Amino acid sequence: MAITADFKARDIRDHLDATGMKGRNITFLDDFSREQITHLFKAAEMLEPFMRTGLNLLEGKALYTLFFQPSTRTRCSHEDAMIRLGGKVITEADPMHNSSAAKNESLYDSLRVTSKYADVIVMRHPDDGEVLPTLERLGSDSSPIISGGYGHVTHPTQGLLDSYTCYRAFDGNFDDMTVVISSPDLSRARSGQSFALALANMGAKIVYTGTSELRTPEVIRRKLNAMGARWEEHVDLDRKQHEELFADVKADLVYLPGCSVKKDDPNREDFMRKLNNHYISLEMLENVKRKTGKTVGIHHSLPRNPGEFDDVIDQTAHEVYFKAIEFSVAVRMALLASVVGVN
Missing domain, CATH: 3.40.50.1370 (Aspartate/ornithine carbamoyltransferase)
Structure with missing residues (x-):
């Protein structure tokens, strides 16, 4: 065992950066390597003591939760996580009645619009056949979108x-x-x-x-x-x-x-x-x-x-x-x- 050149105090930002997830949609987990997921887990372990007290890593940032299907754990835990990080939350748990989706707005238009309000979106949707082509069409014209469950294949x-x-x-x-x-x-x-x-x-x-x-x-x-x-x-x-x-x-x-x-x-x-x-x-x-x-x-x-x-x-x-x-x-x-x- 020997001291190496990279020996230093732990910094959670190193692990967060090393996930390679900044600005990216989270759709399928094979999009990320074992090393990247391991860095995410190391960051999560460092954050466990702050699950109740919080810390201001994302102060001034906003999360939009858009759930076309019912959810308790997925939606609430993401919203709680954003609040504990010092950020804000905009939530829509019934978009087919309470958002412009009720007026036949396309998913593409809805995501382009809500991206103007939020730095990250967590979305649940029943039809992966609609979501996946929409994400591809959006490209960089949207805030990063994290899947809270699409169709039957990915969560x-x-x-x-x-x-x-x-x-x-x-x-x-x-x-x-x-x-x-x-x-x-x-x-x-x-x-x-x-x-x-x-x-x-x-x-x-x-x-x-x-x-x-x-x-x-x-x-x-x-x-x-x-x-x-x-x-x-x-x-x-x-x-x-x-x-x-x-x-x-x-x-x-x-x-x-x-x-x-x-x-x-x-x-x-x-x-x-x-x-x-x-x-x-x-x-x-x-x-x-x-x-x-x-x-x-x-x-x-x-x-x-x-x-x-x-x-x-x-x-x-x-x-x-x-x-x-x-x-x-x-x-x-x-x-x-x-x-x-x-x-």
Whole structure:
């Protein structure tokens, strides 16, 4: 061990700059390298002590949250993060009734206009087929836009939060980490797919388990393969087979991306029926621990549905979903500061 020329006091601005995110849209997590995401996580760790007290890294800056779909955690944590950074927030949680979108304003025009008011935008939208071409058309004629969830395929801020939670839980040791992503509908599991891209980027192994008719979207498969990711997909397993899978792959964490099928969707009944095979009980986890010695973490993007897993897990060491909320403001503080820039 020797002293090097770059030995100096830690400066959060170094990590924020090194993310390479300043002025950029955050859409898919494979747009950034492992090193860049690691710098984001180091900045988030430095910001954890300020989640309540705050600090003025973005004083005088404004965030606009534009949510075409309902949200509690994603919208509120970004707004809280901006306030803790000393910035201001403009929020629109129902644009189809309260904004000019109700008067048939195009998404392109809306984003060009709101960019004049804000330094960064966090947007949730149900149609990635509309959003992605709009972002390409906007180019530099907009403030940077962070996806708070587009369509069924991408939710990068959730993926960053979930992977940061793993970073903290497992001391940043992604190379030896195996994460199972379990859902009857992997085709619409945008939080799970963004988590997978982040994990793959960081070197973890991903094990999908789903159903044969609703598999991982082709766009995600291409991205994982292009990254040289370690991943596999299993389909149509029953509960006992799921327990055996968790033990066989020596899972560190099982991630449940929830259901994006709304209550009035005719497909929801089919989803809930198939969910029965993905149900996780405390007994299953205890059986896995006896076989592998591992306390398997159970994580969920929330909100959860009845019948996804045993509620008693809330009071055990397996619970990760509520612990992750503790990290959400810090990682989103780091993301906003990286995208807006502090220098």
